[in-house]
Amino acid sequence: MSLWPRYCPPDFSIPELVHAPKVTTKPAPLDGVAPLDFHGTSNHPEYLHLGNGNWLLIAESRMDGVVVLRDGAVEVVEARRLKKGDPVVVGRTENGEEGIYVHPYGFAVPEVVDDEKFSFRTRGTRETPFSRSYDDLYQVLRHDRDHGHIVWVLGPAVVFDRDSRSAMQGLIENGYCHALLAGNALATHDLEAALFGTGLGQDIYTQKLAPHGHYNHLEIINRVRLHGSIKAAIAALGLSDGIICACEKYGIPYVLAGSIRDDGPLPEVITDVCQAQDAMRNQARRATTVIAVATQLHSIAFGNMLPGYRVLLGGEVRPVFLYLVDMSEFSADKLANRGSAQAQAILTNAQDFMVNLFNNLLKE
Template identity: 30%
Template structure:
């Protein structure tokens, strides 16, 4: 009997009548569930590595340090994502506030518009930073053009209040209160948005799941059919998502902190690539690669 889904840090519940077994988190165990105890009768089958060397994840499986070239890897990743979209795979992005603060948001929007993002996992702060940038041109009061924006420290709370007054992000888009940014693009292109809260959150804005156990359940449900995950500029959220993934899911972790990349890659040692770099140049080059390819194909069809 194969255990489905195969996830780490879980128990195995067996249903004798249905001849099935499932991985369950400890908080999901119910009275009368039959749980496997010990090792006898359990066989672990590791993920097999491909020998064809046609997959960027199969022949790299490593961390690309800050002083190493990354363009070739990003181009290969672009081709992989094109294949994923063509074969109806699912791509998830786990995003941190650094995407907004470094000015990389516009590149993520391009990926969303080109249908290379199916799910977005983030904390409440990510959404608020993006809304603040869209409404006021700042993120946490900081402007990309000015060292200090006048009155910028107030904009974070103004962004929260604007979304709360609107009734949520989707409603703000519908009312044309929110007309640009990552959240706007997600709503417009029907990307699933999974927002979870933290102890430090202001607000929170509507749509954020603040119950930790409930958030885990929602995230696991939304990750069930995901085939590829981009972990971008967020340590804690990336590790949380990585711990929920099946071993067959391919991951790319991008962070300026080498230790963050190492920790994320450890969760998927046979199916992951880690790049130690700022998230902005990574997303810019990836978006250029994919959007240019789309444009070239469109030009070819016209001719």
């Protein structure tokens, strides 16, 4: 059985698409400014009619982008990245009227018709059983470890517990992470745990508060800044465990995006939001499976950069999986309300999720 439903492209033989006009472009009037009637992209598969029945699937899309079409080559970019004169696709219709077709149901699985007019438990909550969700995730991760690009988006809760931190380290060491996205806090408290065994001054196993432990995260930031980089500090301080050490050891790229509330921050934290967005988007262009754990804002940010599909070598179209792990339905609902309709929620404690994942993937 396939890991995902087969993609069904649009039927371009229907009259509305056979007679659709060729897509049109207008030049960007200024750097960073789109034409007033620009087409804004979604995260669904989108096709452009290049003429004579030739419909081109946009290969690397995202929601809230604009389309630059030049000599039959297409690129979806953030409007801020436009250069004056760039040929930008224009049109606000989505069913071929202006040579643009948005196809939201390419992976749709036909629902079983049920005569029941009333039923319980039709919406996912913390009471929902997630056994099937876990089993599906295990299969996808085993596949994408060797044939995809797995991106993790992590909040600091993952490193506040010894076992979940060790679990994530083990997943990195065994090939289940191809990129890591986080903020200053995740990296800071992971390195704090490597040096002091604490997270925000609390022992990550016993939960006992260390004397003057509230200094520990500031201390590790200061020491890393003293050595000039995370990599240099790991070597100088003799750090050997945890998520960031594993990323450095195995050459896993990590993007640390800054925020207003950051202490320090660590030298690698990107404090320019546009630069951080560009670095995250580089990973979004490659991602096939994304697991976002206990970090609402980073989850929404990266979710907005993800297409719902990926075009593989050979032309196969597959879904991009987005799993949101949080204790609150609010986070899952908010991500979906921001357009990431493909997000699948697993509502549970972050630490329990990490340990469960590790035990099922690596302790078989």
